[in-house]
Amino acid sequence: MTASERRNFYHLVLDITWFGVALVTTTRFLSVYAIRLNASPITLGWLTALPAIVLLISSSFGGWWRRKFKDTGQAIFLPALGFRFAYFLLALTPFLPERWQPLWLILAVTLPAIPQGIGGVIFVVLMREAVDSSRITQLVSSRALMMNIALALSALLCGIWLENAPFPLNYQIMFLFAFLATLISLIHVKRVKPIVNTGVPQQPIHWRTLFQSAGMRKVAWITTLTHVTFFSVFPLVPLYLVDDLSATEGFIALFGLVELAGGALVATMTGRIAAKIGVQSMVGYGMMFTAIAVWGIVLSPTLHATLIAAGLLGAAWSAVTIGLFGVMTETAPAGESTAYATLYTQTIGLATFIGPMIGSVLAEADVNLGWVLLGGGVLRLIAGVVILPRLHAKQQMVVSSATR
Known part of the structure; x- marks a missing residue:
């Protein structure tokens, strides 16, 4: 690894570490905050779904924005800054009338999704340009490891704070601290200097052209299946823990800590797993284990027994997300990185919009929450089985670089 690669690697890992400190406030506690504000199940669904559809639309402008700048490092700054203001907007919630506060939570995470969609496309390209392609899986695994560690420690501290400070x-205060942490992460993003030239996108590539590639079609359908089925019940897990099992913020923090510890542990092994069975198989088996995890949450005899399922859930989803990124980066030709990253981001956005509405609509219709979660597990299991390559098929896109 060259000195420039090493510096980029260092800053990209520190970026996600600091961002992980902030991210826990929305991924673990935003839904609980909404529940405390008497948000309905459908509101919890919109908290996840609406930002996703906005991200889907805004990511279409990623290539257009990139063409306005000399390099990817310059192009990423303003979108990344705009996205981080979500945490500041969330901190303003108590100043609004109570009846408007759940709606404000949705707006606070939806409006910053506009720059997030643009920045997400550019950031995928920036990672490809920051290190040699042989280091991508190592970089993604290291980022996943440090993000999970940061999320776990932050979840623990935030849980203690939320339990003891007045509502x-x-x-x-938690959201304001998160906003400051994201600004520190942005400093590290700004210090990344591209060393691999993937080219400036000259003209947008029509999605039909992209889908002529068998590799891109595979990335699209695998990404859609994983995200629709995973997020079908994702917003309802905190609601089940709080309403059905009487979980407090302190337990939600502990649940998140165990979940993230599982993710951090698996992140250290994904390179070896992918090298042995292939990234597509890693994604498929990962989805099957997310199904087992959500079933474990519903069938646990006590609140604390759900922690076993939490660890499994974190480990499985970590394997899925790392595998998906590996498939995408290895599929995209160097000259079409922005176009492929755009379609990848849009696929995630569309799937993340559709998924949460499935479970939320059922819960809003007074279907028993436990049965909704069990049904979501069935969807995840089916997705995992479908994604697994045929036993006689030759494994493709094996990530061997992580074992070098």
């Missing part, structure tokens, strides 16, 4: 000041 709603506790959430307000």
